[in-house]
Amino acid sequence: MLNYSTSEENYIKAIYHLQQQDGNVTTNELAAELKAKPASITDMMKKLKAKKLLHYEPYQGFSLSNEGKKVALGIIRRHRLWEFFLAEKLKFTWDEVHEVAEHLEHVSSKKLIDKLDEFLGFPRVDPHGDPIPDQDGKIETSRxxxxxxxxxxxxxxxxxxxxxxxxxxxxxxxxxxxxxxxxxxxxxxxxxxxxxxxxxxxxxxxxxxxxxxxxxxxxxx
Amino acid sequence: MLNYSTSEENYIKAIYHLQQQDGNVTTNELAAELKAKPASITDMMKKLKAKKLLHYEPYQGFSLSNEGKKVALGIIRRHRLWEFFLAEKLKFTWDEVHEVAEHLEHVSSKKLIDKLDEFLGFPRVDPHGDPIPDQDGKIETSRxxxxxxxxxxxxxxxxxxxxxxxxxxxxxxxxxxxxxxxxxxxxxxxxxxxxxxxxxxxxxxxxxxxxxxxxxxxxxx
DNA sequence: ATAATAATTTAGATTTGTCTAAAAATATTT
DNA sequence: AAATATTTTTAGACAAATCTAAATTATTAT
The missing domain is CATH 2.30.30.90 (Ferrous iron transport protein A (FeoA))
Structure with a gap:
């Protein structure tokens, strides 16, 4: 698994969340989600397409490729494990964990995350009840x-x-x-x-x- | 305390370490330490001087201002607390902690670090025996x-x-x-x-x- | 189906952090 | 102290990530 910039990771994560509902994501939707201008979205979509992380044809919206989804699940895993750590070990309240985890999630040492997972006792869900993907990116699809x-x-x-x-x-x-x-x-x-x-x-x-x-x-x- | 970029933080930290021994730091010394070209050092020194983090006159070397030292000690505090966490809680070996802490140290939430400090039991030294600065930037000056x-x-x-x-x-x-x-x-x-x-x-x-x-x-x- | 509207992309600019190559200042050697 | 060598700075270029404004494509309404 290659390394991606903080910015690339934020785009990938946002697309993942949006496509959970819509399937296909549009430029304006993503711009709203990331509080960026549509032109910036188009720029980044070209870059992520070149890296084969998403499917994208001009004016047709975009969605993550399988590789892109794998990357997204890695980021989400890191985010949710840190959220769990902050709430459980550092006694952050529910509404405080998200912002800090937004930063910690970009530290991408596999060993760090797997050891953290173990230290926390392999939690299944984060403090908001969202499931935490495992090492292989498997995530509980809850009814x-x-x-x-x-x-x-x-x-x-x-x-x-x-x-x-x-x-x-x-x-x-x-x-x-x-x-x-x-x-x-x-x-x-x-x-x-x-x-x-x-x-x-x-x-x-x-x-x-x-x-x-x-x-x-x-x-x- | 303002926020500084990862790059700025790395420069500040490196200057702090070098000036412990030499007092005054030169462009080439810092370039060697950071594995960057001398021209890049000069560029950044101008920027850090403008932010009043260091004393610098062209060709005369540089050293951190009091404000710069305070910033450096904040970074070092974060670095060493994470090193302690990695060794103590995640069972990283001595030689593994440094690299990961290099990344974690740039997550600059004061609350995160103070809560981490508390969670770890206010350790006085990191796994290499280096003292950990406290909230106010006080550091044990050991004989x-x-x-x-x-x-x-x-x-x-x-x-x-x-x-x-x-x-x-x-x-x-x-x-x-x-x-x-x-x-x-x-x-x-x-x-x-x-x-x-x-x-x-x-x-x-x-x-x-x-x-x-x-x-x-x-x-x- | 055409005109108006909305969404998206392109073109060009900006900032940050880096680099190379050339110029300028300082240090060293004879 | 003049010549040489070293260090440092400047000038100009480049990549990443963003923006504004203009152009293009798609959608909607008449």
């Missing part, structure tokens, strides 16, 4: 659904929170919800799309539409 | 002497090894010498400048001039 779409009375486990703001952290803390919390939806109100939820033996409580939108859960087959 | 200059029968503690090659590590391992080992010089032979040394209750053994040159010790007032 996640948004809490909004969870059927009634199906016990499910909170596995991911998409927003990472301090505000949502504060609210989740107040409601005692963390990654791993077991939930069941008891009622939904169509007026405001709020829902009543039960967590373990706690009394039923209410979750707003805005909050439910950001909570993702996994539930058994 | 170190080269083992060659240690008087007879003075009990002293190995505090630093200047060479960092695999070869010296192998030899030191064989002789059971680590940072912290207590030594006493028993005899010196002027023929080859070798010496006989006693470590704790081990039988006396021999150290060559080449090896003694690279071992530094601290001894009581």
């Amino acid at each position: 996640q659904v948004c809490l909004l779409d969870l059927p009634f009375n199906k016990s499910a486990v909170v596995s991911h929170v998409s927003d990472q703001s301090t505000e949502i952290l504060e609210l989740l803390k107040h409601k005692n919800i963390v990654i791993g919390t077991k939930l069941e939806v008891k009622k939904k109100f169509s007026f405001d799309n709020s829902m009543e939820v039960k967590a373990g033996r706690q009394p039923v409580f209410t979750i707003s539409e805005q909050l439910a939108k950001n909570i993702f859960v996994k539930y058994g087959a | 170190q002497v080269c083992l060659l200059d240690l008087p007879f029968n003075k009990s002293a503690v190995v505090s630093h090894v200047s060479d960092q090659s695999t070869e010296i590590l192998e030899l030191l391992k064989h002789k059971n010498i680590v940072i912290g080992t207590k030594l006493e010089v028993k005899k010196k032979f002027s023929f080859d400048n070798s010496m006989e040394v006693k470590a704790g209750r081990q039988p006396v053994f021999t150290i060559s001039e080449q090896l003694a040159k690279n071992i530094f010790v601290k001894y009581g007032a």
